Amino acid sequence: MRQLHNLHLHNRDEILRGLINNLRKCLHLIRAIQALGITSLPLCVLCIFLIDTNRVTCAEIIFGTGLLKGTVRFRLIQKNPAPKRQEPSSSAH
Numbered sequence: 001m002r003q004l005h006n007l008h009l010h011n012r013d014e015i016l017r018g019l020i021n022n023l024r025k026c027l028h029l030i031r032a033i034q035a036l037g038i039t040s041l042p043l044c045v046l047c048i049f050l051i052d053t054n055r056v057t058c059a060e061i062i063f064g065t066g067l068l069k070g071t072v073r074f075r076l077i078q079k080n081p082a083p084k085r086q087e088p089s090s091s092a093h
Contacts, residue, residue, distance in 0.1 A: 043062060047063050
């Protein structure tokens with residue numbers, strides 16, 4: 001990413017700009033997926049604890065909230081896909 005940025009500073013090429021934008025979107029997707037993974041484990045453990053202590057309604061609410069959060073995040077990711085790679089223009093000989 002840094003190398004592409006340095007190349008773009010010296011060469012203002014649109015292909016490099018597209019690559020940088022694609023990498024940024026990929027990094028945002030990776031961070032979003034990691035955040036979902038990090039939050040899902042404690043919620044799962046909490047649900048199991050609540051079921052074990054006969055607080056099933058609370059467990060269902062927390063489980064449903066986790067599902068909704070994941071669904072909303074997934075929908076946001078789908079609405080903002082990474083841009084398609086621009087092909088370099090070829091000149092006719």
